[in-house]
Structures are given as C-alpha cells and as structure tokens.
Amino acid sequence: xxxxxxxxxxxxxxxxxxxxxxxxxxxxxxxxxxxxxxxxxxxxxxxxxxxxxxxxxxxxxxxxxxxxxxxxxxxxxxxxxxxxxxxxxxxxxxxxxxxxxxxxxxxxxxxxxxxxxxxxxxxxxxxxxxxxxxx
Numbered sequence: 626x627x628x629x630x631x632x633x634x635x636x637x638x639x640x641x642x643x644x645x646x647x648x649x650x651x652x653x654x655x656x657x658x659x660x661x662x663x664x665x666x667x668x669x670x671x672x673x674x675x676x677x678x679x680x681x682x683x684x685x686x687x688x689x690x691x692x693x694x695x696x697x698x699x700x701x702x703x704x705x706x707x708x709x710x711x712x713x714x715x716x717x718x719x720x721x722x723x724x725x726x727x728x729x730x731x732x733x734x735x736x737x738x739x740x741x742x743x744x745x746x747x748x749x750x751x752x753x754x755x756x757x758x759x760x
Contacts, residue, residue, distance in 0.1 A: 632691060635751040639744045640683035644676060646743065647736035654732040663724065683744075690748040699753065705745035712737040 654660045662671040690697070690704060697704055713734050720730035 631751055632687065635691070635748050636683055636687045638747040638751065639687050640679055642740050642744045642747060643683050643686075644679045646740040647733070650732040650736040650739075651729075654728050658728050660726070660728055660732070686744060687748055687752075690745070691752055694749075694752050697749070697753075699749065701745040701749035702742060704749075705741040708745070709737055709741040712741065 651660065662668050666674070686708060693704075716730040716733045716737070719725040720727050
C-alpha cells in the first residue's frame, strides 16, 4: 500500500511538470508567430483555466498509474506513450475545430513530448512498489 503522502507527492510533481513544461514552448510560439491568449480572456484568467485543466489531467494520470502500478512493472515509458498519444489526438482535434490554431497544437504536441515521459518517470519513481532487498 502506498502512503497517501506519496500519492499526493506524485500528483503534485505531475501537476508541476504538466503546468510548467509547456511555458517555453508556448512562449517560443508566441515570440515567433505572435500567438495570443484567447480573445476575451485576461492572461491571469487564461492561466487559471489552464491550471484547472492540468489539475484534472494530473489527477487522472497519477490515479490510473497508481491503480496499474504493479502491472506496469517499471514500463513508465509505455505509460507515457499512451498518454502522449491521447494528448496529441486531442491537440489535432482542437486544431481542426474553431478557436484553436495549428501553432497552438504544435506547441502543445512538443510540450507533451517532453512532459509525458517526465511525469510518467516521476510517478514511477514515487509510486512503484518497493521491492525488498534480498538477504
């Protein structure tokens, strides 16, 4: 059984990774293309909405990993790939629809390519069952 402190630590680490890693990618896209926050949203409100979305994603990411940690057996990269694929498909779907640009989708995909493996590695290191040392 994983103590609640480790579960919370994994959630917090995952949230920080998922929230902070995209900044340089979107900042780069903004610098190169003039990308702006959605019309009608102040930067503070926009960042708060992103944080709330990331809280949900981090909670799901950690809880699914937690429930499957024994069967994953250190295959955190496979877990990261599954989430990366999910996020990439979501980005492509958003880019096809109105109100979201291909620039945003590409920046998101690049960020997800970095943060999915980092978050999965953090979850694995924090939540994987500890194997007792052999005597």
